[in-house]
Amino acid sequence: MDPKISYFQTFLFAAKTKSFSKAAKKLGVTQGTVSNHISVLEKFFDAQLFLRTPEGVDLTTEGNILYENAEKLLENISNAKQQMRILHEHPEGLIRIAASTTPGEHLLPSIIKDYTKVYRDVSFQIQITDSEKCFKLLEDRAVDIIAVGNIYDGSYESEVIGKDRLVLVVPPDHELAKKGVAKLSDILKEDYIDREVGSGTREIFVDALQDKGYSMMDLHTIMSLGSNSSIITAVSEGYGISIISEIPAKKAADAGQLKIVPIEDLDLTRYMYLVKGKKPRNPSAIKSFWDFVSGK
Template identity: 65%
Template structure:
């Protein structure tokens, strides 16, 4: 059996005190334990390490060689522990992330900005994609953390970083915008602009429709686009209506691009999540980010 680190410490203290009993007292262990540690080292190195003298014990030539090496081993271990501890306190390097559109474009930048006020040596590489691909990247270990609007897999550690509501947007001059209200039956009569498969927004909508006895087949989908911004552009140009996150929708309303219309029989509220992977390329930085967000 390979020797434990504690055996080397016992060996060094015994060599310093030149006594098994004194070494035991200094280490707070029994003399028998000291003997066992030394015997294990002698068996491992196949050498006698001490000789007995009237005054106690002395190192053999083999023991002297081990003494010099053991000091370096323990010094290296201590130095390594200090460096790791320092890295935990002052993380550095890059955190690889992926994020779906809404948290990636509207929530994550603020989180990163606040975090980097305290941890200036950590930077972030963020890929914007859909929620499903975020989880695929997480599973492969390609990213450390993902920010998503839908949990495709709840087996990971995650934090809630926001709350969002999905809303119906229509062109500024649209009939539903003038009326100021809509129902699902109204939406099903309109050309509908859908998000791509794998989108968290789309999954939340599917779930909401299913709970009310409908499906995506009941919508007149005329195109599928890969981001909220592209959908806003299409809606503003009169290509159809859509349901997207309220966060970018509000900004589009302020810019005069679209109108938000309340849907009386459809309330779609969701949480936004930060999800931590299992194969971390920068565990110290990810741990500090988690602790920062947990407060």
């Protein structure tokens, strides 16, 4: 049986008072408990630590060695606890985040800006990829947190950081732009620009199609692109239509690059999530950021 930290505290009290009974009184335990703690220590170190005398107990040579080191041990533990407490109050270091396009480009920057106003010693490393790869990076512990629009693994702790809607975007002079409204049947007739496999945006659209009895095979897909910005460029140049996040779509529409057309028979509302790794590299900083985002 390995000794607990409290056993070393018991040992020091017994050494200082030169009495198991006095040590027990100061610690608020029984004398039998003190004897048991000392016995465990003696077995662990394979040495006699005390000599029994008519007045109480005295340290042996081995006991004196332990006394010097036990004081240092408990002092080091106390210092470590103090440093950890300070770190919890004033976190520092790096937080590694992987994010899918929409939360990474449109939600995280403002969240991080507000957080770093309070916690100036924490920095961020962010990589943008698709939602599926984000979860793979989290599983491999290559990142500490991910920001995604689709939950691929429900075993992780997550926090909603925003709400989004996927919208149909078409070239400014497209017939659907003139019509002002679309149905799923209209989308099935058009050249469609898809997001890459693994994209949260794509998965939401796939699920919505399946609810209507369709699949991506029913679309006339002419290309697959890896970001909202590349799709916006392709749509604005007349290559086809697409479904993307409303956040970048509005910016592009305001700039005259494309038109947003409401879809009458398709609900494409979704949420944006932060997902926390199970064993983050910098737990103090991660906890402070997570508590900041969740409002704890």
